[in-house]
Amino acid sequence: MTAPVLGKVEWQPTADVPGLLAAPVRAALGEIPAYAAAIDPGLADTAAFCAEYDVPMAASANCVIVLGKRAGEATYAAVLVLATDRADVNGVIRKHLGVRKISFAAQDDAVASTSMEYGGITPIGLPPDWPVLVDEAVAQAGPVVIGSGIRGSKLLLDGAELAKLPTATVLDLAQH
Template sequence: MSKLDWQPAKTQPDLLAPPVVAAIDTIEAQVAPIDPGLADTAAFCAEYDVQLGESANCVIVHGKRAGESTYAAVLVLATHRADVNGVIRKHLGVRKISFAAQDEAVGSTGMEYGGITPVGLPADWPILVDSAVAAAGPVVIGSGLRASKLLVEGADLAKLPNAELLDLATPTA
């Protein structure tokens, strides 16, 4: 991660989406600017010499049951695949589940698509953190913007408000 200029996130609010700025005190984090065209995980990792196992993706899922909607954030290592239709659906107690539509995810979080992060999400959303993320040591996650990334301890992500630590993903390789 030597190609990145990490700075304390609390001192660089211009590199964070507004909801992240409002919540950054909940976690120790570093932030680094990146080329927004390289925000997608594979391109980011290749360009900035970050291993996929040092990067975690945050996706927003939307579940429904009896007319009630539930949103949740799911955080897994880039080397893993979340069990959305099994573990996550059952854990949330929903009948149907899918990845949230891009416009829903952006509108609900106040963050840019491709930069969504668990820091600063709506207070009533569960944050489901895969146990491999918590065990990974430092991981790179979104900052709410495509133009930067956060570096945080994986174990600290499981301590975020509404975070739940689960075995919800399996390695892809």
């Protein structure tokens, strides 16, 4: 595979750099064609990463973990939107999950539940019963940068691959 050029990072096939992936991400990546690049962990947050490494915000996707509740039942889900957009958590996402209340999962809960580092949580390698809600713009974006499960690296893959994850649903999730 010829490594893509995006920003000022050195993308390498994930099979060649397993240490750049959190264990659950490494285990779940399988045959998904993806690349990884080492970054400064202090620059893992999207805005800082994009500014430092010259990656357009429109080529980056944020993954947030939400927690919905209804009648004492809790539902975790991953939500992916482009870094240029905001997820409609209280509208589309809450309704799709069929929950009465919804919020962003607490940092400690998100880290413990995913076995990934905060700031690096990604939809690949999440618990198998978690819905993964992918915004249409992410699925159509072409090459997109996402977390790798750790703060010290990023993944690059086609957004359409995220739509193929076993529990993925593509929706119009961005606030308009």
